[in-house]
Amino acid sequence: MYANSMQMLRKPTTAILLDTRRKKAKDVYPVKLRVTYQRKQVYYTLPYNFTEEDFKQVMFGEKPGHKEKELKKKIQGYENKAEDIFDDMTLFTWETFEKRFLTDSAASGTLEAAYNEYIVQLKRAGRIGTAVSYEASLKSLNKFVPDTKLIDITPHFLHAYEKWALAKEMTATTVGFYMRCLRCIFNIAISEGTISNEHYPFGKRKYEIPTGTNTKKTLSLKDIKNIYYYQPQEKSTEAMARDYWLFIYFCNGINVKDLCLLKYDNIKGDVLEFERAKTARTKRKVEPIRVILDVDAKAIIDRWGNKNTAKGMHIFPVLTGKETPERERQLIQQITHVINSHMKNIASALKIEKDVTTYAARHSFATVLLRSGVSTERISEALGHSSMTTTKNYLAGFEDESKRDVAKSLVAFKNISD
16 A cells, blocks of 8 residues: 555656657657656657767767757756656646646747658658648748747637638638648647647637638530540640540549559459559558449550550550659659640630549549439549548539529429410
């Protein structure tokens, strides 16, 4: 009984260390405060990153300079702060400690540092497009208020940012996109102990991320028919662009990146089987998308595919598989631009007053299925969406169109002659 009472009264212990498990850019590692209590250890990230050599010089160097002394003093300040909190607590609990310690330590964590750390991780993982998105989110937030700290971002701050961004003619869709990036940064910061849960600014009765209005103009079957029968000059870039667009439409609305990544290994008889690049990196098991290759899709492969059909060869001659992630993204953007540019000219020639982009091909695949009575669940599976919510948002514009048709049918009696 006495031993148990002494254990409850015993103070936690602390240590400053370099977390060499979590390497960052340029061979630096984060400095952390380790707190140990009753055999449980929790690590709290401090706003410092060092190489192993620099850390030893700052914390244990025999002849430290003025700069090293100041750094050591600041780092030890976090440990001293933790010790002071322990002394003020009659009974130690992790919840009470973190509420006090993280609130104070978060003040030194800048938004830019948190973003840049994650951007480096994304680039290292080859997720260049996602990294670019986070860079755009950070740039926008810095334009609103430079040098922001994580602790400064409150629901009021975010509502003010949204008002400012919309006044700058940014769309609600873009604002929502940037805010989802910021929400991810907050989730990472909380998981790493950089900031406490009580500072999380998102959610009901706090700040809710806006959803963009879905104003897609869907292509009609007549539009698609006209594109299909359009006669470009044989073997021209325009012909290739039209065929790539149709291949997207015929093959479950495959996006351009996945089209470029397709290999002949993905063809299993009359079936094209592939995983979306977007979901391939997830840990959960994702069912591959299976597409029946009809006569038209096969003809497009025959016309524009690599003639070398050996194992490991890409179907379409856009990528070789030897590109860096940056170069891969550049080439995919280039082919997307080529397709969209020529499809804009084709639409103009056909007097189609709607966007006829690669995205429109994907969206048209989905809406044609919906018009044909195919369930949203089946469409979600065909598109390779990770959730039904994504598919419902994707089809929202079409559903509004359907509701307008229903409304019109209710007053159709006005057109009946006596």
